Amino acid sequence: MFNHIINARKRLKGHANHTPVMTSGTLNKLVGADIYLKCENFQKMGAFKFRGAYNSISKLTNIEKSKGVITYSSGNHGQAVALVGKMLKVETTIIMPRNAPATKLAAAKGYGAIVIEYNPETQSREDIALKIQEEQSLTMIPPFDHTDVIAGQGTATLELFDQAGPLDMLLTPCGGGGLLSGCAIAAKGKNPDCKVIGVEPALADDACKSFKTRMLHTIKNPETIADGTRTTSLGKITFPLILENVDDMVSVSEKQIIQAVQFLFFRMKIVVEPSGALGLAALLNKKVVLRKKIGVILSGGNIDAETMRLILKS
């Protein structure tokens, strides 16, 4: 699987942004370690999801590409698939809940995607997507439970090691586990001694529970501000990869997430969405036993005005 990530990196070269790594003397003093922030908020379309989408879709055969791809996501993954489809001239179909923010529906359509709305009260997005996929012979690009998607996300950590030098700890947010499992494999491939920690909101700590009990836990519609981690559970592929490659899972409160976004805004002058600030929230609140050189994946920067205003008022 580590080789899979190395190949993904070659595929992404010149297409994904080689995002910068930021450091801060103030932050290092505050935490008591050398912190390297991998700024995936500066990735194309504003989040790491571009990596997995590009890796998956660019790998398809010409016949598959000519038939098109489909996914279900109202969030960053949906936008990423739509953008990659536009770049590679592959038709994309995105299944979105009809109550998704108008800006997200418009953004996907702006990239040329066919958007199919469903009623989340009565319909399952996976069922609708599967039905359309079969009818139209489309290729499914799921949000996280897919080896090509996982390998793509892992490239963020490969880059980070090349930029920061050998890290001995890595923190990354965890929703469905695509980013976490890919990054854990990349980190262990680069330095088997690197401790990899997944971070979840306490309000959506299904992966923490799954990790600790080694049994898959699920959660329904968690009310966390970190909307990128509102997934029901880890996946069939990501869960075992996480059990094998991740050293620990920790959770942070809503207040801690908000304070981390504020720190990034006021001190670092960068815009990071709540899900993207989970790793930093864990560090700022002493949730882990520190090591010397710590990498943190800031996974994305797509935050709407209303949420940011709420955070700035807190």
Next chain:
Amino acid sequence: MFNHIINARKRLKGHANHTPVMTSGTLNKLVGADIYLKCENFQKMGAFKFRGAYNSISKLTNIEKSKGVITYSSGNHGQAVALVGKMLKVETTIIMPRNAPATKLAAAKGYGAIVIEYNPETQSREDIALKIQEEQSLTMIPPFDHTDVIAGQGTATLELFDQAGPLDMLLTPCGGGGLLSGCAIAAKGKNPDCKVIGVEPALADDACKSFKTRMLHTIKNPETIADGTRTTSLGKITFPLILENVDDMVSVSEKQIIQAVQFLFFRMKIVVEPSGALGLAALLNKKVVLRKKIGVILSGGNIDAETMRLILKS
């Protein structure tokens, strides 16, 4: 004066941040030119002002340093002087209006500065500063009208040319004209054919008027959101330098400033204060005749929560 800037750069090396230059395909398409954003919002203490303060204070003799420095500024310059004083172990006295935001008073005190509050209704900050300066034999580090300050600010543009290659146009905000005059001299020194444009809020367009009439205009308490440009007028040193080295001055509306801050927030994922977004506002609103390779100084990122909430609501 160009050599003065080159020397300032040597002095700043290893002390000021070598701030990154950001580009965006979306922005280039939108404007119709190649845009290079010099991110002084990532400078130490969040603004270019660190450059001028460091250059001025580090140049002092040991005797001058041992006596201390003084300035009057409730904004970024005051913070910059306080921080540099802390770094170089020089005692700093900052004259601030008693109605300055508590966070700014606290920040300066946090850097170890002696803060003297005055009543802006009845007292002049320059008079108070001059009186204390004489009584205590302090060295005055004024916010902009000082060749060492100007030379320090110019280093931002020297760096930008090295990072982006030869630019044929440069846009920079204008308050008292320290940044604009320093950057204009640096740009002309690097490429005499580079057009240099200063940008002001229309609500505080004293420098535009001064430039166009070649007579110094003043303005009192302009109500612009771009608080870094609320200076009364250009200075005795900056005004002639601007007449000699700047090609044009343009102004932008409050709405255009707000939209530029929003663009930087939502599209570029960076936090830029209203004054810092003036150059981009001019470009986004076709205020200048475009050239091919355009540099823009994003001068700072120090924005308070209330102002950002207002901008996100607009």
